[in-house]
Amino acid sequence: MAETSNGAFEPKVTAFVCNWCTYTGADLAGTSRLQMSPNVRIIRLPCTGRIDPLFIVKAFERGADGVIVSGCHPADCHYTSGNYHARRRFALFLELAGFMGIDPKRITFSWVSASEGGKWRDVVNDTVTRVRELGPFTAYRELAGKP
Ligand code: FES
Numbered sequence: 001m002a003e004t005s006n007g008a009f010e011p012k013v014t015a016f017v018c019n020w021c022t023y024t025g026a027d028l029a030g031t032s033r034l035q036m037s038p039n040v041r042i043i044r045l046p047c048t049g050r051i052d053p054l055f056i057v058k059a060f061e062r063g064a065d066g067v068i069v070s071g072c073h074p075a076d077c078h079y080t081s082g083n084y085h086a087r088r089r090f091a092l093f094l095e096l097a098g099f100m101g102i103d104p105k106r107i108t109f110s111w112v113s114a115s116e117g118g119k120w121r122d123v124v125n126d127t128v129t130r131v132r133e134l135g136p137f138t139a140y141r142e143l144a145g146k147p
Contacts, residue, residue: 009132009135009136010039010132011039011065011066011128011131011132011136012039012041012063012064012065012066013039013040013041013064013065013066013067013068013124013127013128013131014040014041014043014059014064014066014067014068015040015041015042015043015067015068015069015070015124016043016045016048016051016055016056016059016067016068016069016070017042017043017044017045017048017068017069017070017071017112018044018045018046018047018048018070018071018072018077018078018082018083019044019045019046019047020046020047020071020072020078020114021070021071021072021073021076021111021112021113021114022070022071022072022110022111022112022113022120023042023044024114025112025113025114025115025116025117025119025120026042026112026117026120028114028115028116028117028120029117029118029120029121029124030117031117032117034117034118034121035121036120036121036124036125037124037125037128037129039124039128040068040124040127040128043055046079047071047072047077047078047079047082047083047086048069048070048071048072048077048082048083048086049077049079049081049082049083049085049086050082051069051086051089053089053090053092053093056069056093056102056107057100057102060102060106060137060139060140061140064137065106065131065134065136065137066106066107066108066127066128066130066131066134066137067106067107067108068107068108068109068110068123068124068127069086069090069107069108069109069110070108070109070110070111070112070120070123071083071086071111071112072111072113073111073113074087074111076113083111087109090109094107101139101140101143102137102139103134105130105134106130106131106134106137108123108126108127108130110123
């Protein structure tokens with residue numbers, strides 16, 4: 001959670017992205033100077049198949065208010081089926097998120113290819129807007145007894 005100089009809530013969003021598609025799409029969005037919310041911090045991984053659901057839980061535990069998981073479109077994964085594994089794992093994770101105190105609306109799963117800078121901008125802006133409306137994620141800080 002972060003605040004602007006006027007005290008308004010500005011969400012922190014962590015994005016786990018695959019190196020081959022979404023990271024390159026995000027880079028394209030940047031080099032194309034598309035207007036995006038600056039609230040997202042990217043963590044680049046070789047493939048969405050490498051994204052352990054615990055990474056998402058850890059991100060929330062360490063102060064994220066929202067999470068994006070994004071990689072290659074179906075059939076475009078550079079490791080053949082990593083994104084299919086990720087999709088199954090993510091669907092299961094969403095079922096369990098509520099039990100872990102995480103509102104599933106705080107999490108976005110998307111496919112963004114290397115040529116989709118505009119789609120990445122939309123994913124970022126939509127996620128930040130939605131998380132801003134949900135407010136700060138405080139459940140884990142409260143459990144830890146932190147203010
Ligand atoms: Fe991009 Fe597998 S290499 S999702």
